[in-house]
Amino acid sequence: MFLLCGCFLLIGTNHLVQAQSLSKRPVYTSKWTYLHTSADAKSAVLGVLATEASVWLLDSTGTHYKVQVSNDDIGYIEKQRLTTAMFGRVSAGEPSTYFYRGAEGHQGPHVYVQAAELRVRNKPSLEGVAVRRTRLNEYISIDYYPLYDDAWIYVGDHFHENPGYIPLRFVGKQLSYTEVLQDYLAARDNDPAQEAKLAGRLRELAWLGKPHELLQGLRYFAETMQKLGINNPHIDLDFELFFAEKHAGYLSDFEQYEQVFRKLNMHYRLYQTKGEDGKITEKQTQAMGLRKVKQIPDFPECGWYPLYFYTNEHVVIAFEENQSTAIVGSVYSLLFADGVALVLGDQQIDQHYTEERFVSAFGQLLQADWIGEPHTYRIMNGDGGFFLFKFKQGLAVSFESFYYC
Numbered sequence: 001m002f003l004l005c006g007c008f009l010l011i012g013t014n015h016l017v018q019a020q021s022l023s024k025r026p027v028y029t030s031k032w033t034y035l036h037t038s039a040d041a042k043s044a045v046l047g048v049l050a051t052e053a054s055v056w057l058l059d060s061t062g063t064h065y066k067v068q069v070s071n072d073d074i075g076y077i078e079k080q081r082l083t084t085a086m087f088g089r090v091s092a093g094e095p096s097t098y099f100y101r102g103a104e105g106h107q108g109p110h111v112y113v114q115a116a117e118l119r120v121r122n123k124p125s126l127e128g129v130a131v132r133r134t135r136l137n138e139y140i141s142i143d144y145y146p147l148y149d150d151a152w153i154y155v156g157d158h159f160h161e162n163p164g165y166i167p168l169r170f171v172g173k174q175l176s177y178t179e180v181l182q183d184y185l186a187a188r189d190n191d192p193a194q195e196a197k198l199a200g201r202l203r204e205l206a207w208l209g210k211p212h213e214l215l216q217g218l219r220y221f222a223e224t225m226q227k228l229g230i231n232n233p234h235i236d237l238d239f240e241l242f243f244a245e246k247h248a249g250y251l252s253d254f255e256q257y258e259q260v261f262r263k264l265n266m267h268y269r270l271y272q273t274k275g276e277d278g279k280i281t282e283k284q285t286q287a288m289g290l291r292k293v294k295q296i297p298d299f300p301e302c303g304w305y306p307l308y309f310y311t312n313e314h315v316v317i318a319f320e321e322n323q324s325t326a327i328v329g330s331v332y333s334l335l336f337a338d339g340v341a342l343v344l345g346d347q348q349i350d351q352h353y354t355e356e357r358f359v360s361a362f363g364q365l366l367q368a369d370w371i372g373e374p375h376t377y378r379i380m381n382g383d384g385g386f387f388l389f390k391f392k393q394g395l396a397v398s399f400e401s402f403y404y405c
């Protein structure tokens with residue numbers, strides 16, 4: 001039992017690492033293999049490990065390693081070269097039935113979630129505590145595929161510091177809106193349970209689809225819920241439909257979108273001072289009573305590189321060098337409060353401004369995903385970033401400016 005002694009284990013071409021009682025870090029297989037119930041190649045198979053699958057070494061025999069795999073299954077694999085790092089390699093004959101690597105075959109092995117709002121638990125059983133919910137079609141990396149009934153797979157972080165598990169039966173290929181719509185229409189008025197399940201899937205996919213799909217999907221969802229007498233208090237379906245109707249005329253043409261947005265002449269009213277991005281001066285910020293700081297917490301690490309900031313509890317203004325080498329300020333974020341407002345066209349967005357007015361006025365410009373971030377909207381800032389608006393209890397709460405990396 002080498003893991004309990006002070007000996008060394010050869011794992012990799014030129015890697016010697018001291019064996020420990022139970023390493024906090026995994027090692028990786030160099031080729032795909034089966035996980036057996038005992039140290040015998042003829043013993044029952046628990047599952048299949050992909051190339052470069054994470055394993056935790058527990059023990060050793062003359063022919064096998066005893067390992068714990070990502071979903072906490074414990075079994076035996078035939079001895080092979082194990083490495084301390086991953087190199088993105090694929091061993092010959094790895095079964096694509098279990099490990100799909102994308103159309104070109106160059107991605108990591110993955111599956112997709114096929115259930116709406118599936119609970120992720122901190123243990124591989126229904127006794128585990130729910131830690132989050134997955135998205136329909138969420139991309140799930142997988143390096144171990146169990147082959148027994150009622151199996152679970154691991155979906156947490158790489159080092160198991162924040163573990164998460166979901167049942168294997170709820171994953172598979174990526175679903176399309178068209179496929180789910182066809183299945184939904186086939187089940188409609190024929191199988192109430194299947195109709196309700198597919199209506200939920202349709203709603204989730206619609207929020208990631210085109211404007212006409214969003215309106216169609218939400219209408220079908222609403223009809224099914226009403227017909228079957230199902231009410232989910234966590235879904236504000238009336239407002240989702242309201243948004244979908246206003247969003248139906250979304251400006252998909254980039255130049256038309258830009259033209260409409262620029263005519264709105266976005267600017268800010270900060271403590272009785274008018275400000276525009278790229279034109280705010282230090283003198284103005286000092287008159288507002290803002291303090292100068294070098295850094296602010298949680299500022300994006302890329303896409304925007306300010307030299308310094310002026311801030312208070314409601315406003316953050318970032319100063320950077322423009323093309324003329326002048327130092328100018330632009331608003332990074334706002335928390336709407338007394339004296340803090342943003343103006344778009346004839347709409348002044350402040351702490352009293354309603355979400356309904358916002359959607360009515362700007363529906364053709366807005367992007368939203370109410371499954372992932374309800375009551376949150378994006379307005380595109382050219383092709384370099386976007387403006388993010390958040391609402392709570394029907395009123396404007398915050399604004400942020402983001403740039404793509």
